[in-house]
Amino acid sequence: MSQPFVVQFNPVALHLGPVQIHWYGLMYLLSFLGAWMLGEYRRKHGRLPVSREAFGDLAFYAMMGVILGGRIWYMLFYYAGGIRWIWTEPLALFRVWDGGMSFHGGLLGVLVAGLWWSRRHALHFFDTVDFLAPVVPVGLGLGRFGNFINGELWGKPGLMPWAMIFPNAHDEDAALAASNPGLTQLMQQYGGLPRHPSQLYEMVLEGVVMFAVLWLASMKPRPRYLISGLFALMYGCFRFAVEFVRVPDAQLGYLAFGWVTMGQLQSLPLIIVGLLLIGMSRRAPTLALARADSSQSA
Template sequence: MTGMIPFPDISPEIFSISLFGMELALRWYALAYIVGIIIGWRLVVMTVKTPALWPARQPVMTPAQIEDMLTWIILGVLLGGRLGYVLFYQPDVYLNDPLSIIAIWEGGMAFHGGMLGVVLAAWLYTRRHGISRLSAADAIALGVPPGLLLGRIANFINAELWGRPTDMPWGVVFPGRAAQFCPEVVSACARHPSQLYEAFLEGFVLLVLLLWMVWRHKAYKRPGLVCGTFLAGYGLSRFVVEFVRQPDAQFISDGNPLGLAWHLGGYGLTMGQILSLPMILLGAWLIARARRKPALA
C-alpha cells in the first residue's frame, strides 16, 4: 500500500489513579460524552433564551425544563444505545449470556439505539408536560452534533470502528491484531479513518448547517424542519461512510467478505445502512411537511 500514516501515540485513558486497590481511569470516550452533552445542552438553552427564534416569540421550553429533560435524555442514550447494540448487532451472544447486557463498561453502544432511546424519553417528557413535540424535537436535534463530533474523535483515539483497508494517502495503520488482519496485505495494513469521516460529516458539517438554519433563517418557525434535516443529514452521512467502514466481525464470512447484513447477488447493505434508511425517509418527510406550511411568525 502506498498510503500509510502511523497511528498517533495517544492513550485511550487521560489519567488513572489507584484507590482502595482499584484502578480508576478517565477515558477520552467518557469525556467526549460529558463534554458533548454539556455543549449540546448550552446550545439549546441559548436558543430558548432567544424568543425571536421561535413561533410567536414563545420558546418551546424554559431553561429549567431543558435541564430537567436532559436527565431523561441521558438515560435514553445509555439504555437505548446499549439495547440497540444488543438487538441490532449481537443478539445471539447476549441471549446466551443475558447478564452481560448490563456490562456497559466492556463496550458496545449503537447510535441508532441511543437515538430511539432519546425519542422515547423526549416523547414521554413532552407528553407529561404538554410540550409541542415537533418544536422540542427541533431543539434536541440542534444539541446532538457536538456529541457526535467528539464521540467519533474518541472512537479514533480508542482505535476502534476503523474503516476498510485502503491505499489512499491518508490511510491509517491502526494498532491491534484485528486491525492488522488484512489477508491481501503483506506489510502493515492501512485503513480508512472512518471515525474521522463521520466526525466531520455527522458532527461538524451537520452542526454548522443546523446553526445556520436556526440563527440565520429562523428554522424553528417551521416545526419539524431542523429535526428532519438532522435525521436526513445523519442518515445520509452514515450511509455514505458505511461503504468504507469495516463492518462488525459477526457479519463477515467466507461467502460475505463485505459484511453485508442483507445481500442478494453480491449486492446489499450493511447493518448501519439498513438502520439509516428509515432516518433518511423520515427526515425527508419532515422537511417536506415543514416546507409545505408557511413559517410561523
C-alpha cells in the same frame, strides 16, 4: 505514499489516584456538557418556551434515553451472541464497560424521552425535536473522535495520502495479507495495512457539517419539521455513505449483496423520514421566537 500515521493512543485520559478516566467516557461527558450548554443558550434565546428547570428535566431525560436506548439497541442488533443473552445472560445488558452502544437506539431513546416530556409540558413533539436536533451533532462528533482515539471501527484498506495504520486491526490485516501478496508487501513496509480513518470522516460529516447546517438553519424563523427532517436526512445519507469505506462489525459482517451493512440498513428509514418531514415542513407554520417571561428565562 509516505509513512502513514499510526493510531495508537493511551485509552486512559486521566489518572485520579486509583480511578482511571478513559477517553471514550470523557467524550460522553463532554458531549452531554456541550449539548446542555448549547441547549440552554437556545432556550434563553427563545427557541423553546420553558423554564430552566423544565429544560434541565429534558436534558436529563434525553441523556438517559441516549444511554438506555443506545445500549439496549446494541444488545438487540449487534451483540455477538444474538438475542440469546436475554435468557442466557441477561446481566450482559449492564456490562457497559465491555463497550457497545448504538446511535440508532440512542436516537430512539431520546425521541421517547422527548415525547413524554413534551406531553407533560403541553408542547408539540416536533417543536421539542427541532429544538434538540442542532445540539446532537456535538455528541456525534465527539463520540467518533473517541472511536478514533480507541483505534476502533476502522475503515477499509486504501492508499490515500491520509490513510492510517490501526494496530488494533493487526489480526485482520494479517488475514487479508495472507491471501494477497500485494497486501503482504504493504504489511512488511508499513507494519500494517493503511486504512481509511472512517471515524474522522464521520466526525467531520456527522459532527462538524451537521452542526453547522442545523445551527445556522435553526437561527432564523423556519417551519416546524424542517430541522428534524434535515437532521434525519443528513445523518442517514452520511452514515450510509461512510459505511462503504468502513469495515462492518466483525460479528455481523455484510448482510446482503456483499456490501450492505447493519448501519446502512438502519439508516435507510432515517433518509425516508427526513424527506417526509422536509416535505411536511413546506405546509407547516413558520415558528416565531418564543417570548419567555421572567420565570421562564431564569
